Amino acid sequence: MNEGTVSVPDEQYERLAALAAARGVTPEAQLARLIDDAYEGLDADDAHAESLPLGVYGDDETADDGGA
Numbered sequence: 679m680n681e682g683t684v685s686v687p688d689e690q691y692e693r694l695a696a697l698a699a700a701r702g703v704t705p706e707a708q709l710a711r712l713i714d715d716a717y718e719g720l721d722a723d724d725a726h727a728e729s730l731p732l733g734v735y736g737d738d739e740t741a742d743d744g745g746a
Contacts, residue, residue, distance in 0.1 A: 684709065684713070686709065691705065694708060694709060
């Protein structure tokens with residue numbers, strides 16, 4: 679992807695920073711990931727666990743139901 683400058687409004691940057699912190703990356707890295715995903719598009723069948731929202735599991739992964 680080409681390098682460039684992106685402006686993010688303050689209220690959206692706060693949300694971006696919170697999402698990035700939850701994933702253990704910098705806001706800049708999270709924004710780059712979001713832009714790459716939007717540019718390339720995500721194939722739901724090929725989504726990796728790190729690209730899924732928190733608490734969402736892929737077909738070959740299972741959530742720990744606590745024995746239920």
